[in-house]
Amino acid sequence: MNIRTGDSGPGMITDLTGRLATGEPLSDRERRTLATATDILALGMAADEVRRQRHGSVTTFVRVANVTIEAAGTAPPRAAGEIRLTGEPASRDQLLAAVRTARRAAGDRPVTGCSLPDLETLAAREGVSLSSLLVDLRDAGLELIARAPIDRLSDAFVDVIRAAGLPVARLTLEEDPGERRLDVLQRVARLDNTAGTIKAFAPLPQRVDPAVPTTGYDDVKMVALARLVVENIGVIQVDWGLYGPKLAQVALTFGADDLDNVSPLEPLDLGARRAPLEEIRRNIRAASMEPVERNGRFEVMAR
Amino acid sequence: MTVASLVSKVRSGERLRPAEGLDLYRHASTHLLGRLADEIRARKHPDRVVTYIIDRNVNYTNVCVARCSFCAFYRPVGSAEGYVLGFEDIFRKIDETRALGGEQLLLQGGHNPDLPLEWYEDLFRSVKARFPAFRLHALSPPEVIHLSRLSRLPVPSVIDRLIEAGLDSIPGGGAEILVDRVRKLLNCYSKATTDEWLEVMRYAHRAGLRTTATMMYGSIERPEDRIEHLMRLRALQDETGGFTAFITWSYQPEHTELGLTEGTGVEYLRTLAIARIMLDNFQNLQASWVTQGGKVGQLSLSFGANDMGSVMIEENVVRAAGASYCMDEIEIVRNIENAGFRPKRRNMHYEILGDPVFRERAVPRILTLAVARQEQDQPVPAELAHYQARSRRAKTQRND
Numbered sequence: 001m002n003i004r005t006g007d008s009g010p011g012m013i014t015d016l017t018g019r020l021a022t023g024e025p026l027s028d029r030e031r032r033t034l035a036t037a038t039d040i041l042a043l044g045m046a047a048d049e050v051r052r053q054r055h056g057s058v059t060t061f062v063r064v065a066n067v068t069i070e071a072a073g074t075a076p077p078r079a080a081g082e083i084r085l086t087g088e089p090a091s092r093d094q095l096l097a098a099v100r101t102a103r104r105a106a107g108d109r110p111v112t113g114c115s116l117p118d119l120e121t122l123a124a125r126e127g128v129s130l131s132s133l134l135v136d137l138r139d140a141g142l143e144l145i146a147r148a149p150i151d152r153l154s155d156a157f158v159d160v161i162r163a164a165g166l167p168v169a170r171l172t173l174e175e176d177p178g179e180r181r182l183d184v185l186q187r188v189a190r191l192d193n194t195a196g197t198i199k200a201f202a203p204l205p206q207r208v209d210p211a212v213p214t215t216g217y218d219d220v221k222m223v224a225l226a227r228l229v230v231e232n233i234g235v236i237q238v239d240w241g242l243y244g245p246k247l248a249q250v251a252l253t254f255g256a257d258d259l260d261n262v263s264p265l266e267p268l269d270l271g272a273r274r275a276p277l278e279e280i281r282r283n284i285r286a287a288s289m290e291p292v293e294r295n296g297r298f299e300v301m302a303r
Numbered sequence: 304m305t306v307a308s309l310v311s312k313v314r315s316g317e318r319l320r321p322a323e324g325l326d327l328y329r330h331a332s333t334h335l336l337g338r339l340a341d342e343i344r345a346r347k348h349p350d351r352v353v354t355y356i357i358d359r360n361v362n363y364t365n366v367c368v369a370r371c372s373f374c375a376f377y378r379p380v381g382s383a384e385g386y387v388l389g390f391e392d393i394f395r396k397i398d399e400t401r402a403l404g405g406e407q408l409l410l411q412g413g414h415n416p417d418l419p420l421e422w423y424e425d426l427f428r429s430v431k432a433r434f435p436a437f438r439l440h441a442l443s444p445p446e447v448i449h450l451s452r453l454s455r456l457p458v459p460s461v462i463d464r465l466i467e468a469g470l471d472s473i474p475g476g477g478a479e480i481l482v483d484r485v486r487k488l489l490n491c492y493s494k495a496t497t498d499e500w501l502e503v504m505r506y507a508h509r510a511g512l513r514t515t516a517t518m519m520y521g522s523i524e525r526p527e528d529r530i531e532h533l534m535r536l537r538a539l540q541d542e543t544g545g546f547t548a549f550i551t552w553s554y555q556p557e558h559t560e561l562g563l564t565e566g567t568g569v570e571y572l573r574t575l576a577i578a579r580i581m582l583d584n585f586q587n588l589q590a591s592w593v594t595q596g597g598k599v600g601q602l603s604l605s606f607g608a609n610d611m612g613s614v615m616i617e618e619n620v621v622r623a624a625g626a627s628y629c630m631d632e633i634e635i636v637r638n639i640e641n642a643g644f645r646p647k648r649r650n651m652h653y654e655i656l657g658d659p660v661f662r663e664r665a666v667p668r669i670l671t672l673a674v675a676r677q678e679q680d681q682p683v684p685a686e687l688a689h690y691q692a693r694s695r696r697a698k699t700q701r702n703d
């Protein structure tokens with residue numbers, strides 16, 4: 001049997017989340033209790049309170065044009081607030097050219113792209129330092145690195161991106177850490193983000209085994225714990241495209257305050273009420289929050 | 304009353320009046336509604352058991368004269384896409400269901416004017432002759448009313464004849480919203496008024512059948528209509544005690560005449576929670592993962608649900624309206640245990656049948672849902688020639 005019965009009742013969870021929020025250290029046993037807690041309502045209530053203290057009822061979202069490196073010149077949809085280059089770069093020259101091309105096509109909208117470990121690999125392959133590659137990308141017009149998966153990086157990455165002046169849009173998790181979730185979150189919480197070089201933290205895994213996907217409980221627990229533990233990154237984000245409207249919306253009531261990767265398309269055949277923009281606003285309002293559109297620089301675009 | 308005083312009223316086990324329920328539904332936070340519903344669930348089910356059933360949802364025909372505006376499943380009489388399942392098709396589905404440990408068919412379909420009462424009686428009898436222990440959870444109240452109109456027999460006689468033929472219980476479909484103003488707007492008033500729907504259930508309960516109750520919310524009704532719906536169910540349950548469970552799901556708008564948008568995940572969890580609070584005389588509430596997906600379906604277990612519904616082998620109605628989620632027994636059990644509950648298999652009466660089948664013997668995994676019929680299947684089975692048709696088209700075909 002694989003039944004998780006880590007909870008010792010709502011009182012215990014509330015006590016632990018309270019201590020966590022004040023930065024008090026927890027014993028190994030208490031950490032395990034929280035990481036395996038099934039009283040998601042106690043976790044959610046605590047996380048929602050912290051979220052509201054920090055962001056009130058505002059929920060930001062960004063409409064993203066995902067453009068492959070090979071197709072960087074494609075004109076992005078008018079509604080996109082971020083142009084994100086995706087895919088693994090074949091070479092430094094190819095990537096720099098793609099950034100310049102995307103930069104021209106983007107107008108005044110920010111161009112983001114790449115995963116930091118991919119850039120590490122590229123730098124090593126080309127025999128240049130990661131720092132110099134980042135500086136070159138910045139100079140070519142890349143405004144933010146799209147993602148930095150914490151479970152693929154050493155903590156030193158923060159110094160490198162700070163020195164290069166190229167921030168990371170979102171710290172991500174590649175795999176589900178399972179019962180190690182609190183350890184991972186505490187590692188994130190210890191990163192030095194005083195300069196604000198990490199804009200957001202997306203605590204839900206980017207890769208999921210389709211045969212054994214994470215559950216709803218796993219997901220909302222991770223979001224709630226991230227909100228309670230990770231104070232150094234104010235934006236807790238869920239990927240709308242990856243996690244879908246239902247889970248992403250529920251996550252807003254468990255501590256998330258930002259929705260990434262909303263489609264910039266406005267398909268005519270869906271009708272105004274079912275277009276992505278209306279759908280996301282409706283979902284945010286139905287969670288008793290106020291929708292605020294931002295761009296890839298995390299600047300408010302429209303309320 | 305303030306939310307705080309409503310909360311104490313619920314916590315002390317007092318029954319909420321409709322206006323109080325509406326206030327709580329409108330003003331309490333989502334977590335608070337969940338907490339109250341979860342406390343009631345824990346009081347009614349202190350053993351932390353979450354149940355599920357292995358059965359198969361079979362839609363015997365999609366031909367329907369009711370034409371509800373929210374339905375993407377039906378086809379009008381004469382449509383090239385219309386079908387009726389043959390008895391042999393249904394037997395094959397039962398064989399497949401039994402191989403997975405299932406002991407029941409949930410049998411529902413359109414109001415097909417060319418399927419007389421005798422067709423249903425013969426079907427039920429032949430199922431029982433071949434599979435004596437197999438249960439038939441069949442024909443929602445509007446289908447019973449349709450048969451009553453078609454056969455010109457009163458509802459009680461139709462139910463009695465169906466019981467005689469092998470009907471075991473009645474599913475609570477077709478309730479939509481039990482408020483006639485809403486039913487008229489959804490074009491489902493003529494298939495069954497609120498009173499008619501309740502009357503079928505009342506008679507079925509008196510005749511010794513157990514039934515479920517449902518609510519489809521999120522189309523054009525208001526929150527107060529949802530509360531009124533719950534009140535009508537609560538009143539009948541006080542009277543008969545015949546409902547075993549309540550299931551709510553959100554209207555699925557894809558490919559329907561009505562259109563509009565689907566209710567959100569948070570709205571589902573809030574609606575489930577208020578149902579648990581208001582339906583204080585219902586023992587069981589199901590999670591509708593079929594419409595909400597596995598993740599929000601699992602979260603339902605913290606918002607008042609104590610049952611994961613059915614392992615889905617086949618589904619046609621919700622899929623026609625855009626949603627297609629699949630969970631086999633292994634996945635349902637994994638979700639129940641991950642949420643800290645003990646999974647148990649049950650029957651329609653919520654009697655515990657045992658532990659998961661896949662832990663006792665190997666069962667095939669189901670990673671995609673079956674459909675009612677395959678491309679190569681005959682749309683009209685040969686045995687239909689033996690039954691009287693009502694539509695001109697079917698009459699001509701059957702006389703040929």
Ligand code: SF4
Binds near residue numbers: 367368375377413445
């Ligand atoms: S919901 Fe049922 S009765 Fe209404 S049109 Fe669809 S199949 Fe017919």
